[in-house]
Amino acid sequence: MTTLLALPYWQETGIKLGLALAVIPTTSLILVYLFLFKMMAFMQSRLGPNDTGPYGTLQLIAEAIKFLQKEDIHPAQADRRVFRMAPVVVLASTFLLYVVLPAGPDAIVQNLDTGVFYAMAVSSLSVLGILMAGWASANKYALLGGLRAAGQLIAYELPLILAVMGVVIQAETLNLQGIVIAQATGEIFGFGAIGNPFILTQFLAFLIFMIAAQAELTQTPFDMPVAETELVGGFHIEYTGFRFLLFFMAEFGTAFAFAALASVMFLGGWWIPGFDVDDNILNVLGPGVMLGKILLVAFFIFWVRFTYPRLREDQLQKFAWKVLIPLSLANIVLTGIFKVVF
Amino acid sequence: MTDEEAVEETPAVDDTREQLLNELSQNLGDILVESHLRPHEDVWLRVRIDAWQDAAMISKNSGFEYFGFLSAIDWHIAPEGRYEDTEFDAGLTEEDEEPVEIDSSTGYGGGDTRFQLLMQLYSLRDQVGVILKSDVGDDMTVDTIRDVFPGADWHERETHEMFGISFRGHPTLHPLYLPTEFEGHPLRKDFPLLARQVKPWPGVVDIEEIPEHLEAQLEAEVMAAFEVNGGGA
Amino acid sequence: MTATSDREQMAYVSAQAADARVNVELDTGDMTLNIGPQHPATHGTLRIACQLDGEQVVVAEPIMGYMHRGYEKLCEVRTYPQCTTLINRIDWLGSFANEVPFILAAERLMEVEAPPRAQWIRTILFELSRIANLALFLGDMGVQIGALTPVFFAFRDRERVLNQIEEVTGGRFHPNFDRIGGLKDDIPKGWIEETRSVMEKMRTFCDEMEDLLVGNEIFQARCRGVGVIPPEVALGYGLSGANLRASGVDWDLRRDANPGLAWDQVDWRVWTHPDGDSFARYWVRLQETREATRIVDQLLDGIPSGPIMAKVPRIIKVPAGEAYISTENPLGEMGYYVVSKGDLGPFRVKIRTPSFNNISIVPWVMKGVYVPDVITILGSLYFILGDIDR
Numbered sequence: 001m002t003t004l005l006a007l008p009y010w011q012e013t014g015i016k017l018g019l020a021l022a023v024i025p026t027t028s029l030i031l032v033y034l035f036l037f038k039m040m041a042f043m044q045s046r047l048g049p050n051d052t053g054p055y056g057t058l059q060l061i062a063e064a065i066k067f068l069q070k071e072d073i074h075p076a077q078a079d080r081r082v083f084r085m086a087p088v089v090v091l092a093s094t095f096l097l098y099v100v101l102p103a104g105p106d107a108i109v110q111n112l113d114t115g116v117f118y119a120m121a122v123s124s125l126s127v128l129g130i131l132m133a134g135w136a137s138a139n140k141y142a143l144l145g146g147l148r149a150a151g152q153l154i155a156y157e158l159p160l161i162l163a164v165m166g167v168v169i170q171a172e173t174l175n176l177q178g179i180v181i182a183q184a185t186g187e188i189f190g191f192g193a194i195g196n197p198f199i200l201t202q203f204l205a206f207l208i209f210m211i212a213a214q215a216e217l218t219q220t221p222f223d224m225p226v227a228e229t230e231l232v233g234g235f236h237i238e239y240t241g242f243r244f245l246l247f248f249m250a251e252f253g254t255a256f257a258f259a260a261l262a263s264v265m266f267l268g269g270w271w272i273p274g275f276d277v278d279d280n281i282l283n284v285l286g287p288g289v290m291l292g293k294i295l296l297v298a299f300f301i302f303w304v305r306f307t308y309p310r311l312r313e314d315q316l317q318k319f320a321w322k323v324l325i326p327l328s329l330a331n332i333v334l335t336g337i338f339k340v341v342f
Numbered sequence: 343m344t345d346e347e348a349v350e351e352t353p354a355v356d357d358t359r360e361q362l363l364n365e366l367s368q369n370l371g372d373i374l375v376e377s378h379l380r381p382h383e384d385v386w387l388r389v390r391i392d393a394w395q396d397a398a399m400i401s402k403n404s405g406f407e408y409f410g411f412l413s414a415i416d417w418h419i420a421p422e423g424r425y426e427d428t429e430f431d432a433g434l435t436e437e438d439e440e441p442v443e444i445d446s447s448t449g450y451g452g453g454d455t456r457f458q459l460l461m462q463l464y465s466l467r468d469q470v471g472v473i474l475k476s477d478v479g480d481d482m483t484v485d486t487i488r489d490v491f492p493g494a495d496w497h498e499r500e501t502h503e504m505f506g507i508s509f510r511g512h513p514t515l516h517p518l519y520l521p522t523e524f525e526g527h528p529l530r531k532d533f534p535l536l537a538r539q540v541k542p543w544p545g546v547v548d549i550e551e552i553p554e555h556l557e558a559q560l561e562a563e564v565m566a567a568f569e570v571n572g573g574g575a
Numbered sequence: 576m577t578a579t580s581d582r583e584q585m586a587y588v589s590a591q592a593a594d595a596r597v598n599v600e601l602d603t604g605d606m607t608l609n610i611g612p613q614h615p616a617t618h619g620t621l622r623i624a625c626q627l628d629g630e631q632v633v634v635a636e637p638i639m640g641y642m643h644r645g646y647e648k649l650c651e652v653r654t655y656p657q658c659t660t661l662i663n664r665i666d667w668l669g670s671f672a673n674e675v676p677f678i679l680a681a682e683r684l685m686e687v688e689a690p691p692r693a694q695w696i697r698t699i700l701f702e703l704s705r706i707a708n709l710a711l712f713l714g715d716m717g718v719q720i721g722a723l724t725p726v727f728f729a730f731r732d733r734e735r736v737l738n739q740i741e742e743v744t745g746g747r748f749h750p751n752f753d754r755i756g757g758l759k760d761d762i763p764k765g766w767i768e769e770t771r772s773v774m775e776k777m778r779t780f781c782d783e784m785e786d787l788l789v790g791n792e793i794f795q796a797r798c799r800g801v802g803v804i805p806p807e808v809a810l811g812y813g814l815s816g817a818n819l820r821a822s823g824v825d826w827d828l829r830r831d832a833n834p835g836l837a838w839d840q841v842d843w844r845v846w847t848h849p850d851g852d853s854f855a856r857y858w859v860r861l862q863e864t865r866e867a868t869r870i871v872d873q874l875l876d877g878i879p880s881g882p883i884m885a886k887v888p889r890i891i892k893v894p895a896g897e898a899y900i901s902t903e904n905p906l907g908e909m910g911y912y913v914v915s916k917g918d919l920g921p922f923r924v925k926i927r928t929p930s931f932n933n934i935s936i937v938p939w940v941m942k943g944v945y946v947p948d949v950i951t952i953l954g955s956l957y958f959i960l961g962d963i964d965r
Contacts (some may be wrong), residue, residue: 043724044723044724044727044728045727045728045731046727140606140608141608144608144630144946220721220722220723221721221793223721224947227721227947232614232615236638261663277702303871306724307722307724307787308721308722308791308793309717309720309721309722309788309791309793309794309797310720310793310797310947311796311797312796312797312945312947313630313945313947314945315796315797329841355714383683383898383899384899395600407807407810407811408810408813408826408933409810409811409812409813409908410813410901410908410927411910411912411925411932414924415914416923423850426871441644441857446707447891460912460925462899462910462927463770463827464913466824466826466831469831469832471832471899473899491811492808492811492812492931492939493812493813493935493936494934495935496931496935497931504647517640518639519640519643520639520640520643521640523878526649528645529648531898535648535649535652538652539847543812
């Protein structure tokens with residue numbers, strides 16, 4: 001974009017922010033429609049929404065309007081300020097995550113040098129929002145959900161970060177664009193046509209990242225905080241109307257963002273074989289390529305969500321601390337050894 | 343004093359049950375008041391109310407470890423009758439209103455008091471059930487058998503709230519089904535079924551007589567159905 | 576199918592003991608949590624008041640009666656055929672199975688025996704109700720644990736069985752089909768072939784459930800070792816049905832106390848499991864569903880011809896006496912103690928429902944389990960509110 005138009009900094013930033021803000025509800029919409037409504041329905045041998053709009057595509061817009069026109073109520077004993085702030089905090093962490101996601105060589109809001117570090121740091125902010133929601137709701141079920149979430153999300157941050165470390169070591173940079181370029185220009189035993197997507201060398205890290213992402217998103221099998229048949233909604237049980245919509249959007253927005261991170265770090269991001277990393281055409285094709293890869297990753301996230309039962313809290317913690325963290329540490333050691341040797 | 347009745351008229355004598363009855367009678371000794379036996383049915387015993395807990399314990403030790411249920415029967419006739427308003431009911435005479443005496447030589451019925459406790463147990467080893475009954479005295483108190491059969495806990499609570507029988511030694515006899523402010527004991531016969539008193543029962547039409555001109559035709563159809571080889575593939 | 580290892584059980588117990596020690600040192604307070612009466616996991620309006628210590632249950636007490644309809648009192652003011660409309664609604668998932676013990680008790684008092692064709696068709700419908708009831712359980716247990724998908728398959732395949740019941744009786748959930756002396760009507764043409772293919776599909780459904788849930792490691796981790804009920808405790812509480820058989824007790828009323836229906840004419844087996852935990856209860860019910868399809872297949876092959884109703888007077892007055900008949904209903908042992916004084920309706924009906932005894936064990940079994948396990952245990956004990964509350 002900077003080569004096409006020379007705009008003052010603040011105008012450019014304004015456009016980028018506007019686009020990013022517009023992208024988030026849209027991505028939520030796409031994910032919710034495709035996976036939550038349609039794919040889940042087809043897997044469960046039913047049709048899903050097919051009335052509103054062609055094949056039910058306008059269902060989420062109808063639901064958003066429905067949510068917007070609901071009464072703004074909150075429990076009498078709830079802590080009002082904290083109760084109102086909680087969904088905003090969660091959504092804010094989602095928005096901040098979109099700042100570093102690359103969709104093309106120049107199509108990125110801010111190309112931070114510490115992209116990965118920033119992304120991991122900002123995604124942990126949602127724990128705060130969930131705890132606020134659980135505590136301020138003045139509801140025992142919400143409290144249980146919030147406390148479970150705190151334990152779970154903190155526990156699964158570590159495998160997430162450690163898995164990513166393997167990628168960082170291999171790419172030699174924390175910059176997300178740099179990681180894409182490293183995969184694009186890399187070679188597999190001298191064969192450079194398809195670059196070197198890190199999923200091949202970092203398969204273990206990919207698995208750990210996907211599992212930890214599933215837990216970070218509180219999706220089954222790690223949905224103890226929102227265990228529907230036990231806590232009937234967990235930390236967001238008292239939220240209705242627009243505030244619930246904020247949680248909902250945050251959940252699917254974060255799912256999109258994590259899928260984007262996974263495709264950037266493991267699948268090669270916006271680059272497809274046959275193009276140079278500096279090609280301007282990739283600024284136009286890049287978003288489409290990214291969308292395709294994101295949908296592929298999100299497909300697996302949601303497929304696991306609809307199939308597996310949920311782990312109990314202590315089993316969940318055991319899995320994180322006793323299985324995932326040692327494995328990711330082993331992955332880092334191996335990556336380091338191979339990096340030095342080769 | 344055991345008062346054993348003979349087996350029913352059928353020649354098929356049920357050895358298992360007879361043996362079991364003998365064994366139980368021996369073990370129970372003078373707790374047993376009355377017993378009946380019909381082949382291929384549960385063994386029926388009536389025991390003394392003050393030894394209810396002992397009877398349960400002895401039965402359990404004789405192999406009846408499986409707890410079926412515990413309840414009570416109120417042998418009074420409901421003063422309001424059955425609220426039926428049909429010609430059939432209307433045609434009943436004074437004698438019909440009298441409680442039918444159950445001939446205890448062939449059947450088994452009420453005891454000497456209004457309320458009778460009822461318990462059913464199974465013996466998995468012999469695959470036979472036993473029904474224990476006992477006449478509840480005027481003080482309406484019985485020993486709890488919770489320590490013998492833990493499952494009796496809830497059954498005793500239900501019997502207490504429905505009939506008003508107290509169970510000595512039961513720690514938590516508060517109501518099971520009914521709300522706490524409920525007064526009265528619903529399953530007693532003198533507790534009126536208010537819904538029936540407020541509104542006449544619409545199910546009365548089920549037992550109206552058939553008009554005479556249709557009677558013969560319907561009778562013929564019913565008889566013909568007995569002969570027919572039913573439908574189906 | 577292995578029993579839970581001693582190591583696993585020791586690990587579970589020691590983990591709970593460790594938690595208990597921590598809590599004693601920290602001196603945390605207890606929290607009271609009400610599960611229900613409106614809760615997705617309680618199959619209706621059951622309320623369980625739990626006292627929690629962190630996430631562990633200290634005391635769990637079920638409070639019921641939200642659905643008490645007073646059936647025993649209502650039966651006293653109805654005639655025998657009118658009573659069946661009431662008792663249909665006790666266990667509303669096992670539609671036809673509710674009526675059978677009551678009608679059999681009345682028939683015993685009248686000393687009338689239904690003709691063999693009626694007994695066979697009664698047995699077939701009984702087993703179809705069992706399949707419909709247990710199919711729902713197989714999917715529903717998944718939902719309690721968190722797997723959202725199997726329950727949809729359960730509902731879809733259950734519809735086929737309900738369609739078959741509806742073709743014969745006219746009602747999917749409340750057939751009201753059994754009459755003293757036989758059945759109301761005969762089976763329609765083509766029904767036998769259709770039912771055979773439905774049974775085939777139900778076997779496929781059972782295989783699907785086995786693939787989806789039984790083999791799933793998370794399902795096993797959630798269910799194995801959770802809610803173990805030893806056999807002596809089960810007998811003392813009067814647990815029945817699959818709950819009893821999953822604790823290793825080989826007791827099935829169809830085989831051991833057959834009240835006259837056609838189970839002794841077919842070749843089938845009783846399934847037990849030695850563990851007594853939630854997984855065992857699920858597994859036993861899965862096998863029972865398969866076994867029921869085989870029973871129905873054999874019964875369909877040999878329905879005797881003949882009348883469908885014995886000669887009973889139009890206005891039925893059951894002679895005086897008392898009778899108790901219980902049958903192996905899908906939920907457990909359901910029995911009716913009918914006291915008759917010789918007139919049109921019963922004098923006293925005591926309804927012995929399986930879920931009442933099954934849930935009376937909840938305070939005993941839930942000491943020290945985690946909150947998610949509460950849901951697992953409730954799901955595996957499998958009760959219907961209408962059955963508990965009558």
